[in-house]
Amino acid sequence: MSKVILHIDLNAFFAACEVLRDPTLKGKPLIVGGANRRGIVSTASYEARKYGIHSAMPTYKALRLCPNLIIKEPDFKLYHHYSSLFFNYLKDHVSPLLEVASIDECYIDATERLKNNRNPIGFIKELQQTLLQEIGLGCSIGVAPTKFLAKMASNYKKPLGITIYRRRELANTLWKLPINEMYGIGKATAPRLLALDIKTIGDLATTEDPEVKKLLGKSFFTFKEWANGRGSDEVIAEEEDPKSIGHSSTFMFDTENYEEISALFKEMSNSVSERAKREGKVGLTIQIVMRYYNFENVNRSVTLNKPTNNAITIFYEAMKLFDKNYKDEPLRLVGVTLQKLSDEGSLVEQLSLFDDFNEKSKTEVIIELLNEEYDKPPFLRLSDLKRDD
Template sequence: MQIIFHIDLNAFFASAEIAAHPELIGKPIVICRESRRSIITTASYEARKFGIHSAMPLFQAKELCSHLVTIPPHFTLYKTLSQQFFNIVSSFSKKLEVASIDECYVDMTDYIQTCQILPEQAALQIQEAVFRQIRIQCSIGIAPNKFLAKMASDMKKPMGITIINNNNYKEKIWSLPINQMFGVGKKTTPKLKAIGIETIGDLAKHENYEKIRPIFGKNALLFYQRANGKDFSKINYAKNELKSVGNSTTFENDSRDEEFIKKQFRQLSHEVSQRAKKRHLISNSISITLKYTREKSKSKQMIIDQYTNDYETIYATALLLFETLYQGEMLRLVGVSLNNVIHEQDRHEQISLFDNKIQQAHKKQENKTEKIIQELNQALPGIKIMKASSLLEDDQAIQKKYLEKDE
């Protein structure tokens, strides 16, 4: 029988800040920007004692805790610690699936059998290694499948170890409220309660299967099996590959100022290009997002002729999409993304053996960029699009701002 661990870094962003700044130990901290619209990304366990939680508005959290410490996010720090975390876990087993920036599934069967140790001992080794190297606590769920492992890791935090197996899963999960079942969201919960499904145990009953089919549709059997301790999904290594590179920004105040909005697209395009280049990722699909209210947003994408991570191409395409999508409404957020990214080495292009490869590659990219800009200017009469680099008064300042944002 396979032994699956689900490993979850506890209050990751807050814990990362505390690890970097030990003077924050014991203080109630939240991760978000100081703004009237800020929503809390992560709350430390000390802050949670006051009833503060993620997705809570900052102003509300400050009403609950007058001495709350607000820290802006430092994404470069989180990405660095996240990669170190996955590297530590992979030293125990290469059969790892990244679930998010702070959690993963790992098949520990071979390690446990080879070392001839108990699963709890292996979990303790991982916890100790993670805390020793990055000073962050983690909770670990141990089970014969991914679903039960995920449920187990949520049961004891921080620094907990929980085992769920075929003998105790009924005792461990059947009494839990249905909203605590992994995969059951806020919209599905009231629908289930309306038909009498209050707990995971209710969902597991055979006589309720026909009731849940209209709610879960084609996934009804999947949820029914999981409620009964069964999950046949495998560790998915493909999930470890980044599928898109995108950035967005929320305005301090809603705006319909097109010059201001285009400036945001310019900055976002620069950031997306830099991130993609650092990872040697390219794409031929570029999209933008316009958000009007919390509930209303629009997105549009364009497939271009060549794979790229070029700043100017991303920016020019984003502007074209904006011009075709925007109708003058007030906006609160804009975003830019490269979708379905691939690694540069996976691009298969025929290059003539008679060409000087380096010169031709540069010339080819330059010509394509010029062609795209020319086509955009023809398609948008009255709008002048030029190379983004010529619009920048101080490229170093933008790079510095980018680095400061991600520190």
């Protein structure tokens, strides 16, 4: 029996959060991103998109298209707040089998929830409306038997779309989409596939062209499985008493930019630290994951002398692992995980703030305490700075 997988994607999430904070922004062209000349659009409201503004566009170009454009600097604390409300609502009202894909999207295994429901589409429509009315967030929902198909379905119609992909109907639905719309096919790969006469997802689903196999390498078989409805249907939910605490995030576009990669590692390290402290956990091993543009995953880890939940330590060790193992190819995703967890209170030695700490630990504690006093932390370690190229 096929599973029912939902992929729920919040529409223009960062912009929607800004409107929730300031309702006077509703209906106005708005972007979230850098306001300076080198700034980039992170998210554009649907009103801004009518002017041709889109993600990754330089801010100065967006202003040329819409001189009265409203620009908001990113506020990730606000976005994480609404993201938590969103995920917690889904866990409580749909299923605890929820896998977070990024700050504004997730997969849910709704098989059991909808098994005896006589009107599953009605349930999904009501869910969409409730999220909009009670939390204030619009979303698009994809319904399918696999995670890939569900994600493709949620992307088909925005905003506030509900799309169903069934295996028996793929030739008339998914396969008709242009190849550049297939999840995982990057901007650099799509033109090369077009040159090989792979114009649609259906073309890729049915081809055995050796040149296409050569171009895509190992990913050829993955993409073909996905397009034929045979991808993974396993939703990996967080454990109640986790053996590890981790966070990962996907870049808006594949990147080799060290500063951008480092900034995301820092954000992930802070998230891991905050959650570990909230749950009273410390970990002995720090692991990073790097997912390259071709979906190759690389995991590397280091075991410390003593367990930690310190954000600076986690970031420092994560960047050491990255610097040692990165192979200068575009990255799609990075993540940080704290492993071999134990209870913070179970440590035999109950140390005061500085008792028996080495000099490195003292410095880390001081920096963290001082940084808490500032909106933008002014105190950095050398590992916080961009390396020389």
